Amino acid sequence: MTILEVSNLTKRFGKFTALDGVNLELHKGEILGFIGPNGAGKSTTIRVLLGILKATKGDVTIFGKNAWSDAVEIHKRIAYVPGDVNLWPNLTGGEVIDLFIKLRGSSNKSNREEFIKKFDLDPTKKCRTYSKGNRQKIALIAAFSSDADLYILDEPTSGLDPLMEKVFQECVMKVKQQGKSVLLSSHILSEVEKLCDRVSIIRQGSIIETGSLSELRHLTRTHLVVETKQPITSLQELKGVYDVEDSEQGLTFQIDTDEIDNVIRHINQFGIVKLESAPPTLEDLFMRHYDGSDEHAHTGVRGEH
Structure with missing residues (x-):
């Protein structure tokens, strides 16, 4: 109703x-x-x-x-x-x-x-x-x-x-x-x-x-921290991977949610020691919408724009 x-x-x-x-x-x-x-x-x-x-x-x-x-x-x-x-x-x-x-x-x-x-x-x-x-x-x-x-x-x-x-x-x-x-x-x-x-x-x-939040989250990226036995190569060339950085915790990067499967498969061949993921928050979604450079800023889940 x-x-x-x-x-x-x-x-x-x-x-x-x-x-x-x-x-x-x-x-x-x-x-x-x-x-x-x-x-x-x-x-x-x-x-x-x-x-x-x-x-x-x-x-x-x-x-x-x-x-x-x-x-x-x-x-x-x-x-x-x-x-x-x-x-x-x-x-x-x-x-x-x-x-x-x-x-x-x-x-x-x-x-x-x-x-x-x-x-x-x-x-x-x-x-x-x-x-x-x-x-x-x-x-x-x-x-x-x-x-x-x-x-x-x-x-x-x-x-x-x-x-x-x-x-x-x-x-x-x-x-x-x-x-x-x-x-x-x-x-x-x-x-x-x-x-x-x-x-x-x-x-x-x-x-x-x-x-719904689950519908909107496909527009956000998941944050991953990875440690592997061998150095990961070609990660930046994969589709849906952004902001790759080396940190004390391991290799950190962001990933489009619908590309997680492919990226994990790629990383797996280097021997995963540690894998941490932080789920995307509404804040991520919000910031991406209001970042003028974001190419997704005008996409509508239900075409309401």
Whole structure:
């Protein structure tokens, strides 16, 4: 079941095109990672989803309703956490959480207490005294305390310490288990890698890749460290081998994942003593996309560019 569908979304500000034909799809019970550098168009896309900005062109539907004209109805079923939370300075954290929960029509106090404890927040302090991390906690507590069907999280862990990031990840996995859907916009790639079922990468206002991590990993290279009885010859001439270097650990190089079999066969004849491989990370994928010299930068898993 499709919860959110963005089709050919274009947003212009005067002559500047912020979004150029963006396509996104999020299904029930799925976590979609939405990644890209600052200025790529993540927040603009989210503002269109929230009905704050009107699309110049294209269709944006959430729960089958129009994101702009049905925004009030849609907001009853979504929870949103921005990357920079501004709060009422004279209210306490607890009062703000209660206000947010009430606005969503929920009155589940036990949920609220559970999350305040989890995120280790003192709700009695005035908001003006809170650090950035604590302001972020208030938005997260309010979001997870409400019974939403879709969570739109835009850089939600900015300002949180690693311990609280772990709590956040547990909360996201819990709502997924309950069949809820999550759109997670983040530049913390390890976070996306741990949580997301699929990833969409946006660059300069266009989606350049969409797919599961396993689908996207074919574009990345595995890092190998090899030690052999005899020196390896002709390694650099093999297809799919890059950055060959001699180090204290052994011979290090990168290899296209689909060429591993051939390369290992070649190395094997020199008598393998040690072989270590590090799996490709989302970070590798991300860096290759944003390296202007990369010939793969404009390939799309599903042709969404």
